[in-house]
Amino acid sequence: MKRATALLLLVVSTLLASSNAEEAFDVRQHLSTVTRYSVAKQVAENSFVRFMSSNVPDGCTPIHLNLVDMRSSLNVGFYHQARHGTRAPTKKRIGELNKLEARLEPLLRDAEEQKLPLQKVPSWLSGWKSPWKGKLKGGELITQGEVELYDLGIRIREKFPDVFNEEYHPEVYAIRATQVPRASASAVAFGMALFGGRGNLGPGRNRAFAVISESRASDILLRFFDSCENYKDYRKREEPAVDKLKEPTFDEITSALVSRFGLNFTRQDTSSLWFLCKQEASLLNITDQACSLFTPSEIALLEWTDDLELFILKGYGKSLNYQMGVPLLVDVLQAMEQAIKAQEEKLPAGSYEKARLRFAHAETVVPFSCLLGLFHEGFGFQQIQREEPLEPPPKPPQRRNWRGSVVAPFAGNNMLVLYSCPANSSSKYFVQVLHNEDPIPVPGCDGSDVCPFEVFKERIVAPHLKSDYNTLCNVNPVKAEQCPSTTSKSSLLFRWLSWLWNDDKGSRKDDL
Ligand SMILES: *[C@@H]1O[C@H](CO)[C@@H](O)[C@H](O)[C@H]1NC(C)=O
Ligand SMILES: *[C@@H]1O[C@H](CO)[C@@H](O)[C@H](O)[C@H]1NC(C)=O
């Protein structure tokens, strides 16, 4: 009797152990910025980046919502374009996989000729064909991406009924996208969710709504990285240095692959196989091919190299990366100030803006998160406000807050919700920060997700207003005319605001 119990216990405990181990590592949660939105939500839930329950005081009503959303799941070509800007992206990354296909054949043949134990070689490798072979156009929003944005729209509409209770008008619900088809398609998928069932079109009772884009070349609110010459120079200079930084990790993993599979992989092969792993896992939900070549600890290192690149080229690695996003931060603040003004003046419903919804890129959302001070390793807030670069995220197995899968997954977003709290004695307006829909601690708000509006303005926005976009971004800045000569915080804010308003009158092209 005793023995039987012991045996039973043993069986149960091994079962538990193995199911725990499986749960503990899912490669889909380690794909840096190629992570799907639904998976990113799981990563955030399980991770030390502690999300919190909301701290909005009682008796508050949301009166305005600012959303900054980035591109959703897209085809292989786009992924590259998001990372490297405008040079022939699709062809290059698809070409890389075509090259990998051509490389694998001789590698396998060599191994065969040398009579190596081929059973070591995973069977999918022989005769592997790139699923994107022959695809010349990429970068469109794939179905999965449409669904992500549509579902996000449904959830936001349900979560903020007070904000989305009005008749659609383009000035009440302003939708902006960059002048890039996938961003505007994302906005459309989102808008269909937001306004569906309230119009007269078809069985879904859809309604038409407007998506406005600035010209691509001069969109300093959503494509500030594209007009910033100093940033573009920095990227060009820094990319080779980032590659150098990654080399030791790739070399280490390459030798491990060579001895594991008996194939003469090069560093480039490892890099291509990691790229393939991410695409397969994220877009095709295949994890038993390229991804299975790597051990979990190797994947953790590869993920870290991607996160490191994100940090250096788009995040806290250089203050310019996020400082150039200040026009967007000021636009967000301006939207809030107008909403407060409308509230104070008791303007009739339907006569003022209730949401400003923006659809852009990783290069937009990541700097914006940095401006808010999110996801640094804990001691960085003062440094960020002084515009100093931060230390790069620590290498695994050390833990880090800066994870691409959380900071900027597909469809990653930041929402700033403005609340009116008439009964509160300390402040009548509060700002809540949500990252991927979850309340997130904001260092400038003493680690709360909610800040009195004045605190948000003084402690989070004002410190970033030290210099203007033109001075930051251009090698030979054109002297801005009529700058107020004092440099107090409020006059700097005034300068930013009036400059943005001037933009609306169409003078920006000449300024830049
Ligand atoms: C791999 O390369 C090494 C040295 O370049 C060579 O000695 C070995 O035979 C090669 N192995 C295969 C399987 O091609
Ligand atoms: C991906 O595959 C797993 C099984 O490996 C399955 O449980 C999951 O539902 C799939 N996800 C999607 C989005 O198809």
Ligand SMILES: *[C@@H]1O[C@H](CO)[C@@H](O)[C@H](O)[C@H]1NC(C)=O
């Ligand atoms: C006002 O807001 C603060 C900050 O969230 C909160 O601690 C306080 O309880 C609120 N006061 C009232 C009267 O609601």
